[in-house]
Amino acid sequence: MIQPVQDLVASLAYARPELALVAYALIAVLIGAWYGEKAYGLISTFAVLTLIGAGVLAVLDEPRAPVELFQGAMVSDGVAVVAKVLIAFAAAATLWIGADHFGRVNDKRFEFPVLAVLAVLGMFVMVSARDLITLYVGVELQSLALYVLAAWRRDDARSSEAGLKYFVLSALSSGLLLFGASFIYGFTGSVRFDSIAGAVGDTGSIGVVFGLVLVLCALGFKMSAAPFHMWTPDVYEGAPTPMTAFFAAAPKVAAVALMARVLYEPFGEMAHQWQQVVAALAAISIVWGSFAALIQTNLKRLMAYSSIGNMGFALMGLASGQTEGASASLIYLALYLPATIGVFALILAMRRDGQPAENVDDLAGMAQRRPWMAALFTMLLFSIAGVPPFAGFMGKLVVFRAALDGGLAWLAILGAIGAVVAAAYYLRLVAAIWFKPAAAALQPASSAVVITATAAAALTFPVLVIALGMIQTWAETAVRGSL
Amino acid sequence: MSLEGWPILSIVTFLPAAGAIWILLSRSFVRGDNPGFDNGVRLIALIVSIATFIASLLAFAGFDANRDGYQLVEIIPWAFGASYHMGVDSLAISLVLLTTFLTPLCILASWSINKQVASYMVLFLLLETLMIGVFCALDIILFYVFFEGSLIPMFILIGVWGGERRVYAAFKFFLYTLLGSLLMLVAIIVMITLADTTSIPQLQAFAFDPNLQIWLWLAFFASFAVKLPMWPVHTWLPDAHVEAPTAGSVVLAAILLKMGGYGFLRFSLPMFPEASHFFTPFMFSLSVIAIVWASLVAFRQTDMKKLIAYSSVAHMGFVTLGIFSGTMQGVQGAIFQMLSHGVISGALFLCVGVVYDRMHTREIAFYGGLVNRMPVYAAIFLLFTMGNVGLPGTSGFPGEILTMVGAFQVNAWFAAIAATGVILSAVYALTLYRRVAFGQITNPKLRDITDLDAREWVTFAPLVIALLVMGIAPSYVLDFTNASAEAVVNAFAGAAP
Numbered sequence: 001m002i003q004p005v006q007d008l009v010a011s012l013a014y015a016r017p018e019l020a021l022v023a024y025a026l027i028a029v030l031i032g033a034w035y036g037e038k039a040y041g042l043i044s045t046f047a048v049l050t051l052i053g054a055g056v057l058a059v060l061d062e063p064r065a066p067v068e069l070f071q072g073a074m075v076s077d078g079v080a081v082v083a084k085v086l087i088a089f090a091a092a093a094t095l096w097i098g099a100d101h102f103g104r105v106n107d108k109r110f111e112f113p114v115l116a117v118l119a120v121l122g123m124f125v126m127v128s129a130r131d132l133i134t135l136y137v138g139v140e141l142q143s144l145a146l147y148v149l150a151a152w153r154r155d156d157a158r159s160s161e162a163g164l165k166y167f168v169l170s171a172l173s174s175g176l177l178l179f180g181a182s183f184i185y186g187f188t189g190s191v192r193f194d195s196i197a198g199a200v201g202d203t204g205s206i207g208v209v210f211g212l213v214l215v216l217c218a219l220g221f222k223m224s225a226a227p228f229h230m231w232t233p234d235v236y237e238g239a240p241t242p243m244t245a246f247f248a249a250a251p252k253v254a255a256v257a258l259m260a261r262v263l264y265e266p267f268g269e270m271a272h273q274w275q276q277v278v279a280a281l282a283a284i285s286i287v288w289g290s291f292a293a294l295i296q297t298n299l300k301r302l303m304a305y306s307s308i309g310n311m312g313f314a315l316m317g318l319a320s321g322q323t324e325g326a327s328a329s330l331i332y333l334a335l336y337l338p339a340t341i342g343v344f345a346l347i348l349a350m351r352r353d354g355q356p357a358e359n360v361d362d363l364a365g366m367a368q369r370r371p372w373m374a375a376l377f378t379m380l381l382f383s384i385a386g387v388p389p390f391a392g393f394m395g396k397l398v399v400f401r402a403a404l405d406g407g408l409a410w411l412a413i414l415g416a417i418g419a420v421v422a423a424a425y426y427l428r429l430v431a432a433i434w435f436k437p438a439a440a441a442l443q444p445a446s447s448a449v450v451i452t453a454t455a456a457a458a459l460t461f462p463v464l465v466i467a468l469g470m471i472q473t474w475a476e477t478a479v480r481g482s483l
Numbered sequence: 484m485s486l487e488g489w490p491i492l493s494i495v496t497f498l499p500a501a502g503a504i505w506i507l508l509s510r511s512f513v514r515g516d517n518p519g520f521d522n523g524v525r526l527i528a529l530i531v532s533i534a535t536f537i538a539s540l541l542a543f544a545g546f547d548a549n550r551d552g553y554q555l556v557e558i559i560p561w562a563f564g565a566s567y568h569m570g571v572d573s574l575a576i577s578l579v580l581l582t583t584f585l586t587p588l589c590i591l592a593s594w595s596i597n598k599q600v601a602s603y604m605v606l607f608l609l610l611e612t613l614m615i616g617v618f619c620a621l622d623i624i625l626f627y628v629f630f631e632g633s634l635i636p637m638f639i640l641i642g643v644w645g646g647e648r649r650v651y652a653a654f655k656f657f658l659y660t661l662l663g664s665l666l667m668l669v670a671i672i673v674m675i676t677l678a679d680t681t682s683i684p685q686l687q688a689f690a691f692d693p694n695l696q697i698w699l700w701l702a703f704f705a706s707f708a709v710k711l712p713m714w715p716v717h718t719w720l721p722d723a724h725v726e727a728p729t730a731g732s733v734v735l736a737a738i739l740l741k742m743g744g745y746g747f748l749r750f751s752l753p754m755f756p757e758a759s760h761f762f763t764p765f766m767f768s769l770s771v772i773a774i775v776w777a778s779l780v781a782f783r784q785t786d787m788k789k790l791i792a793y794s795s796v797a798h799m800g801f802v803t804l805g806i807f808s809g810t811m812q813g814v815q816g817a818i819f820q821m822l823s824h825g826v827i828s829g830a831l832f833l834c835v836g837v838v839y840d841r842m843h844t845r846e847i848a849f850y851g852g853l854v855n856r857m858p859v860y861a862a863i864f865l866l867f868t869m870g871n872v873g874l875p876g877t878s879g880f881p882g883e884i885l886t887m888v889g890a891f892q893v894n895a896w897f898a899a900i901a902a903t904g905v906i907l908s909a910v911y912a913l914t915l916y917r918r919v920a921f922g923q924i925t926n927p928k929l930r931d932i933t934d935l936d937a938r939e940w941v942t943f944a945p946l947v948i949a950l951l952v953m954g955i956a957p958s959y960v961l962d963f964t965n966a967s968a969e970a971v972v973n974a975f976a977g978a979a980p
Contacts, residue, residue: 367643371602375507382635387661388628397563397624401672412672416665423661427638427654435642435650468562 004071011069014061014076017054017084021121024050025114032110040108044099047113048092051120055088066482068130072192075130078478082330083127083257090249090337091120093452097345098242100448105354112149116246119145123254127261132181132191135258139177139222142251143170149246150239162238169231173221180214183207184266196266204270212267216277219262223255225281225315226288229308233296236304241356244300245344248307253333256314260326263318264483271321279319279411285312286418293425297359299347302425303340306384309422310336313386316399316415320406327472327479328402334471335395335464339383342456346377349445349453360429365438373445374433376457383460385426386419391464398472490557491542492569495579496615498538499586499608502531506605521600525590528604532587532611539576539583539615548573548963551970553621553684565681568622574818574967575618577960578745581825582618582738584945586611589730591942592833595840596644596728603644607730610636614738618745621683623671630706630742631664637731637739645726652719652726659719663709670702674754686754687974693757700758703751711743713803714773717796724792725845729836732788736795737829744802744821748814752806752971756978759807766807767890771900773800778907782914787835787845790915791828794871797904798824804901805886809975813889814968815961820882822960823953827870827879830946834864837939838919841932847915852924857934861920863943868916870950872909878953881961 012019028043058081066077095116102112122142129135147170151163185191187207188199200208221228236244263274289309296302314336317329350357350366357363367374383390396419403412464471506524546554553570560566571579589607596603613636616629634657642653675681678689691699709716720740724732752759774797781793798820805817837860838853839845854861870877873884883905891898924930935943953960 367599367602371599378635378639387635388631393628393631394562397668397672400669401563401676404669404672404676409669409673412669413666416669417662419665420658420662424654424658427657430639431642431650431653434639435653469560472562 007071011074014063014067014069015074016061017057017088018121018124020050020054020057021117021124025117025121028110028114028117032114036110037108040099040103040110043110044095044103044113047099047117048096050117051088051092051095054120054124055085055092058084058088064481069128072194073131073134074125074128075482076128077482078480079257079261079326079330079482080128082334082475082478083253084124086253086330086334086337087120087123087127087250090253090341091116091123091246093341093456094242094246094249094344097348097449097452098246100446101242101348101356104446112152115145115148119149119246120250123250126254127257129258129261130193130265132185135262136174136177136181139218139258140174142254143174143222146247146251149243150235152240152243158238159240162235165238166231166235170221173218173228176214176221177218180211180216180218183211183214187211193261193266197268200267200270202269204267204273209270209273212274213277215262216259216274216281219255219259220281223252223259223311224304224308225311226285226308229285229288232308233301233304236300236307237298241300241344241348244303245341245348248303248340248344249337252307252311252314253337256311256318256329256333259315260318260329260479260483264323264326268483275319275321275406278315279408282312282315282319283411283414285309285315286415287312290418290421290425293422296425297361299357299360299362302360302429303343306422306425307340309418310340310384312418313396313399313415316408316411317402319408319411320402322402322406323479323483324476325402325406326483327475328398330475330479331398331471332395334475335391335460336384338456338459338464339380339390339392342376342380342453342460343384345449345452345456346373346380349373349449351443351445352440354443360432361436362439363429363432364436366433368438369442370445373450373453376453377433378430379457379460380453381426381429385423387423389461389465391460391468394465394468490569491538491545492555492571492619493557495535495538495542495583496569496612496619498535499531499611499615502527503605503608503612505531506601506608521597524601524604525594528590528608529587531608532583532590535611535615536583536587539579542571543576543580546571546573546576548966551966556621563624563681564675564679565622565624567625568682569619569625570621571619572967572970573964574745574748577818577822577964578618578738578741579615581741581822582611582614584949585733585737585825585829588829588833588942588945589733591938592733592836593728593730594938598644603640606636606640610640610734614734614742617742623675623681623683623686626683627664627668627671630746631661633739633742634660637735640731641723641727644728644731647726648722649726652722655719656723659716660706660709663706663716666702667706670699674699683749689754691755696755696758697761700751700755700762703746703755704762707743707746707751708769709743710746711740711799711803712796713769713799714776714796717773717777720796721789721792724795724832725786725788729832729839732832732836733829736792736832737825740795740799741821741825744799744806744817747803747806748818748967748971752809753974756975757980759809759975760978760980763807763809763893766803767894767897770800770804770807771897771904773797774804774901774904775907778904778911782907782911785847787847787915787919788832790847790911791831791835794908794911795824795828797908798828798871800904801883801886801901804890804897805882808886808889808893809972810889810892811968811972812885812892814971815964816882816885816887816889818964818968819878819953819957819960820886823870823878823882823950826946826949826953827867827877830863830867830943830950831871833942833946834860834867837935838932842928847918849926850919850929851926852920852922852929853932854920855924856929856932859935859940863935863947864920865916866947866950868912870954871912873905876951876954878950878957880954881957
């Protein structure tokens with residue numbers, strides 16, 4: 001018999017990162033309501049510090065073995081910690097450059113940092129969810145905060161459209177999630193992952209499979225895997241660029257970590273049944289992400305398709321159906337995040353008339369006007385394209401290996417071809433930066449974006465490449481201990 | 484001086500990269516256009532590349548050609564069971580020397596570049612690091628990193644400093660090569676999984692299942708055939724060569740193409756000997772088609788660089804012919820041909836660069852009668868044209884004759900067809916020379932063209948010496964590469980059906 005009070009106290013000790021985020025959000029709302037725009041600098045600085053602090057707390061709290069929290073509703077284990085650290089640092093970086101940008105264009109609404117932190121709280125709940133209800137609560141908390149962020153510029157038609165589109169489609173996917181969850185509950189009699197695992201065994205009944213597929217569709221939607229990606233280009237394009245940067249980083253980690261947990265914990269033994277579904281998601285994402293990006297001229301749309309393709313590569317690891325595959329996916333994301341954050345920092349840095357670069361042609365002549373930033377941009381793009389010696393290549397190597405180990409040779413070959421096609425559009429950006437004559441003069445970049453971009457480039461090469469062994473050990477130990 | 488305990492290969496490999504960082508750091512102290520700064524950058528690049536050459540000579544001095552296996556080995560563990568594993572055999576160190584020998588000459592030839600000089604030199608030095616790394620890497624992942632990474636600086640070099648259609652050429656070069664390489668990457672992962680090692684020497688010793696070898700061989704072929712290039716996947720080469728800046732063409736022809744030949748010798752034959760036997764007729768066919776067809780196409784060209792580019796395709800045909808003969812003469816000839824082609828084609832592109840710098844056109848029809856105004860240039864151009872034809876006494880001869888001897892032992896018909904390539908090469912090369920150099924000057928624009936200046940003299944002198952030394956005393960090279968060739972031939976012969 002579990003003692004409710006003791007359990008609560010013991011659980012709260014492991015939930016310190018989440019508590020820090022909650023405390024920040026409550027206090028910041030009060031301060032913001034009282035002081036308004038004057039407190040913008042304070043609130044945004046503290047948001048960044050809180051996120052970093054939450055990441056550090058997550059590492060400090062890392063348990064050696066999985067610990068059940070809140071009577072089994074949540075869990076603190078290696079995967080959750082890895083995901084929380086990645087989410088916290090990605091969110092801190094994107095929040096920093098975003099808040100800096102809004103400060104410069106004099107849009108000092110304090111809600112941005114608060115909502116971003118609440119979204120991160122939702123992600124933390126997602127990655128440590130141990131039953132279907134907690135999972136849903138986490139997903140919804142994240143999504144609600146993100147809807148508002150997408151519609152940030154209320155007077156701008158594109159931003160409002162992006163917010164509305166995101167809201168309607170996301171609500172649909174939440175409906176699918178609930179529908180699928182109720183199927184699983186109905187056929188197994190439990191919402192807890194461990195009880196579900198015990199009930200389904202290695203072959204789920206048709207009802208469980210049906211429910212799982214619906215849940216996978218909903219999660220595919222949240223991580224923008226094709227064919228559930230339709231919202232991504234519109235939202236990326238319509239939302240203000242700092243929000244796009246935020247969307248592009250942390251939520252992806254949360255969605256992939258959550259999917260890893262759902263697939264491996266309750267349904268781990270029926271891997272042969274869901275493997276083809278995940279492999280198909282990966283394959284379609286890779287193909288669609290690479291081909292559709294070829295014709296884009298808007299930078300943010302292009303980055304949207306790039307993220308779809310990259311989610312495909314991340315799913316390749318999960319599709320292998322082996323625990324090594326799950327750690328491969330996490331390693332892939334860890335290596336992908338710095339590059340994508342750095343790219344958005346540089347897009348924010350390319351400002352003309354206060355607005356960041358919108359189209360590929362806006363990058364023209366960067367090599368002549370800003371040689372240093374051009375070099376950073378080139379490194380980051382080649383990293384996302386998966387060209388060695390950058391970290392992105394190591395990520396591709398890991399997931400290709402996972403796919404081949406999982407018997408999915410066709411997926412690895414398809415991934416190789418997709419990577420070539422994708423390289424073509426990254427090269428278009430490199431070509432715009434280097435080969436085209438300089439366009440109109442740029443405004444000076446703020447130190448926040450320059451520092452972020454430099455740090456991101458330094459991470460893609462050489463820091464993460466040299467430290468790859470450590471990252472690999474970290475991710476593999478985490479996954480082996482928990483899934 | 485003893486090299487015991489010195490990571491000499493790492494020094495040779497990363498010295499150019501250190502030079503690139505030096506330029507980058509000095510750059511941040513300079514604002515705006517500054518001609519003095521540009522000259523300083525050129526000088527830094529030259530000094531660093533010469534220092535690299537000297538370092539590679541030290542490595543050469545510490546290398547014992549009579550010993551089998553890999554020498555000057557360095558290992559530092561890294562991730563996925565892979566390691567930072569460097570080492571050379573005589574084949575690899577010859578190619579390293581070729582690289583470090585040609586790079587200072589390329590930098591000298593790039594003196595006339597005035598656009599974004601610092602970026603150019605940084606990319607060029609990074610390219611040198613990556614090229615040396617390809618030949619020194621003894622870990623298959625590390626090899627791939629260098630092999631693939633060399634695309635990036637080359638892409639930007641062609642795209643920024645190239646000719647009119649440079650953007651098209653840069654894209655074609657990059658994507659063509661990338662597709663081949665990624666298929667190879669998939670094969671590499673399969674091999675690592677099966678053999679449970681990433682070390683090249685251990686992979687060479689591992690016996691892969693003959694049926695699987697066929698697929699692995701094809702994946703590696705996709706990469707190396709594009710790189711070499713072989714007919715029919717050579718079409719990126721004329722575009723890239725023609726549009727690249729002079730030094731870029733030199734590096735492409737002299738060194739980057741050799742990565743393909745090196746790949747066949749290091750990977751395809753030793754690791755998949757059964758499959759290599761199976762594909763020998765296929766490779767022979769492609770080789771002789773390349774020799775004859777590329778020679779005929781070269782004859783029809785109106786652009787000097789394009790003509791030399793096609794002649795490269797033909798000469799690389801001899802290399803694959805020699806490699807897949809699997810005989811001692813054939814493999815030795817192929818290695819020799821690779822080194823000699825590095826010198827000759829590099830020099831020929833430099834020759835085109837000399838007149839291009841003065842007249843800004845590569846049209847053959849534009850020129851004529853250059854011997855009247857530029858006697859020294861005409862003499863040097865003649866020497867390298869003869870080398871290209873394969874005249875005895877130049878370095879072009881031993882390689883061609885040995886590969887044909889090697890191929891003859893396996894199949895006389897293929898050798899006979901390949902021999903026509905020697906005649907055809909005389910046809911196009913001498914025609915080019917006659918039209919550019921001989922006769923009277925008819926184009927009034929050429930009346931004031933000047934002969935080689937001091938910088939160009941310095942550029943060509945080492946190449947002329949290399950051409951003649953390798954031609955007159957080929958045994959220096961052949962004795963040196965003997966051990967490597969023997970290892971390849973033994974691995975291949977061991978799997979004879």
